[in-house]
Amino acid sequence: MxxxxxxxxxxxxxxxxxxxxxxxxxxxxxxxxxxxxxxxxxxxxxxxxxxxxxxxxxxxxxxxxxxxxxxxxxxxxxxxxxxxxxxxxxxxxxxxxxxxxxxxxxxxxxxxxxxxxxxxxxxxxxxxxxxxxxxxxxxxxxxxxxxxxxxxxxxxxxxxxxxxxxxxxxxxxxxxxxxxxxxxxxxxxxxxxxxxxxxxxxxxxxxxxxxxxxxxxxxxxxxxxxxxxxxxxxxxxxxxxxxxxxxxxxxxxxxxxxxxLGLRTRGVRVVSCPSCARQGFDVIRTVEALEERLQHIKTPISLSVLGCVVNGPGEARETDIGLTGGGNGKHMVYLSGVTDHVIQSETMLDHIVSLVEAKAAEMEAAAQEQAVAAE
Missing domain, CATH: 3.20.20.20 (Dihydropteroate synthase-like)
Incomplete structure (x- = not known):
């Protein structure tokens, strides 16, 4: 294609x-x-x-x-x-x-x-x-x-x-x-x-x-x-x-x-589902909390938050960090579109915030290195 x-x-x-x-x-x-x-x-x-x-x-x-x-x-x-x-x-x-x-x-x-x-x-x-x-x-x-x-x-x-x-x-x-x-x-x-x-x-x-x-x-x-x-x-x-x-x-x-519209990027772009009975965690409250806690991030990062495995894996493959709901309080985390590890519900929110902050720091450092190299 x-x-x-x-x-x-x-x-x-x-x-x-x-x-x-x-x-x-x-x-x-x-x-x-x-x-x-x-x-x-x-x-x-x-x-x-x-x-x-x-x-x-x-x-x-x-x-x-x-x-x-x-x-x-x-x-x-x-x-x-x-x-x-x-x-x-x-x-x-x-x-x-x-x-x-x-x-x-x-x-x-x-x-x-x-x-x-x-x-x-x-x-x-x-x-x-x-x-x-x-x-x-x-x-x-x-x-x-x-x-x-x-x-x-x-x-x-x-x-x-x-x-x-x-x-x-x-x-x-x-x-x-x-x-x-x-x-x-x-x-x-x-x-x-x-x-x-x-x-x-x-x-x-x-x-x-x-x-x-x-x-x-x-x-x-x-x-x-x-x-x-x-x-x-x-x-x-x-x-x-x-x-x-x-x-x-x-x-x-x-x-x-x-x-x-893809005309400008700043901060975290969240891709999330509207939630339904299939969700493995409370998508609405999770997205609300993430948007609030990630307002300080200025580096353009994409984050997908999907409640189940119907569309979750496909959307997660298109974002920098992805979270897909699973059963028994265990959820899959994707990094750069690849399945990486499982996270429990009770630590999920803090964990995703820390992943986004770490990714932002990594991207900012890389950009600074490129700027120095170009001088």
């Missing part, structure tokens, strides 16, 4: 690359995962603590709202403490954009159209250029310009794309090209169609999102359907999963989405 699997190939849309701080976005760079803090930005300590949790979850970029002077005053301390580039979220008040750029923002999230006059847009662009900031144009179906709503009658893909193109022109008129664009909507079909239309019209990086997606479960499903369709067709250079949940959960869902 041929090892070439063309039905798995995703050919990414060719976009030009920009830099958000030290993180490349677009081109052939990895698709970045973002989230947004929900603490009061004026409370620097609380915001930094939340940023740290998001960084631990793997966030590449983090957005921080700057609605008032107190927020931009605290932003400098927050930006110094952050280990990833920060995006300052600005609405209406152009001076907040100027302050955030001076305070260390790597990117300004604005709608150029609601910043004010052309002179104010020009000031924001000058501040962005002076501080090496990128700009993210954020178009949202819920806040489209009045003239576009009058023209089209309702939010529609054409209206979102026209709004984005108008905002892009405002930046280009000031010779600014370090921008990325989002055309978000809560309606999955509207968002997907708008992104498809924009992808054909521009060459800049696109930031994906299904806005106001909902809670952890509903929002994950909705975002996965919408962004999954776009990512599968090659559209998208950076993303945020908008959930009514803790920001670090958005990061984890984002990475799971990319892992499922």
């Amino acid at each position: 041929s090892s070439i699997r063309p039905w798995r190939d995703i050919e990414r849309r060719k976009s030009r690359q920009i830099m958000v701080g030290n993180v490349p976005v677009g081109g052939d760079a990895p698709i970045t995962v973002q989230t947004m803090t929900n603490t009061l930005t004026s409370d620097a300590k609380a915001t930094i603590d939340q940023i740290r949790r998001c960084e631990d979850a793997g966030a590449d970029l983090i957005r921080v709202s700057c609605p008032d002077v107190e927020s931009t005053a605290a932003f400098r301390e927050i930006a110094r403490a952050a280990q990833v580039p920060l995006i300052a979220d600005i609405h209406f008040h152009y001076k907040r954009a100027l302050e955030a750029a001076d305070a260390g923002a790597a990117c300004l999230r604005i709608n150029p159209g609601n910043i004010g006059s052309h002179d104010r847009v020009a000031e924001v662009v000058r501040a962005a250029k002076a501080n090496g900031c990128a700009i993210r144009i954020g178009v949202n179906a819920g806040s489209l310009e009045k003239d576009l709503l009058e023209k089209y009658g309702e939010p529609c893909p054409e209206a979102l794309v026209e709004s984005a193109l108008d905002h892009i022109k405002l930046l280009q008129d000031h010779d600014f090209h370090e921008y990325k664009v989002a055309v978000k909507a809560s309606d999955v079909f509207l968002a997907v169609a708008a992104y498809q239309g924009l992808a054909d019209a521009v060459d800049c990086p696109l930031h994906l999102g299904i806005t106001e997606a909902g809670g952890l479960i509903g929002g994950t499903v909705k975002s996965s359907i919408g962004m999954g369709m776009l990512l599968w067709s090659g559209i998208g250079d950076t993303l945020r999963v908008s959930l009514s949940a803790e920001p670090e959960e958005e990061v984890r869902v984002g990475f799971e989405m990319l892992k499922a």
Whole structure:
């Protein structure tokens, strides 16, 4: 059987690359995962603590709202403490954009159209250029310009794309090209169609999102359907999963989405069965515990957890570490697809965690050796 699997190939849309701080976005760079803090930005300590949790979850970029002077005053301390580039979220008040750029923002999230006059847009662009900031144009179906709503009658893909193109022109008129664009909507079909239309019209990086997606479960499903369709067709250079949940959960869902499509790998990818009466151990509780205890693993590792021998051996052969349920409290462990040893139920959980940690350490050491050898 041929090892070439063309039905798995995703050919990414060719976009030009920009830099958000030290993180490349677009081109052939990895698709970045973002989230947004929900603490009061004026409370620097609380915001930094939340940023740290998001960084631990793997966030590449983090957005921080700057609605008032107190927020931009605290932003400098927050930006110094952050280990990833920060995006300052600005609405209406152009001076907040100027302050955030001076305070260390790597990117300004604005709608150029609601910043004010052309002179104010020009000031924001000058501040962005002076501080090496990128700009993210954020178009949202819920806040489209009045003239576009009058023209089209309702939010529609054409209206979102026209709004984005108008905002892009405002930046280009000031010779600014370090921008990325989002055309978000809560309606999955509207968002997907708008992104498809924009992808054909521009060459800049696109930031994906299904806005106001909902809670952890509903929002994950909705975002996965919408962004999954776009990512599968090659559209998208950076993303945020908008959930009514803790920001670090958005990061984890984002990475799971990319892992499922083979677009990016980070941490443990768990292959597990839904469980049934054949299971030799409690698969649901075991997977819950493993996912919780293995969150600290950053090295890409595949782990299969199957309750019985119907599909267990076949799945285990495809993963780095595999566990298949057996009878009498004895279960088979597979290493690199090969049956290796038997483990008892009472020590199973700790044993699998230790195997994954050891495998991760081994892979990290090998990668370091290769890096040293290549120098």
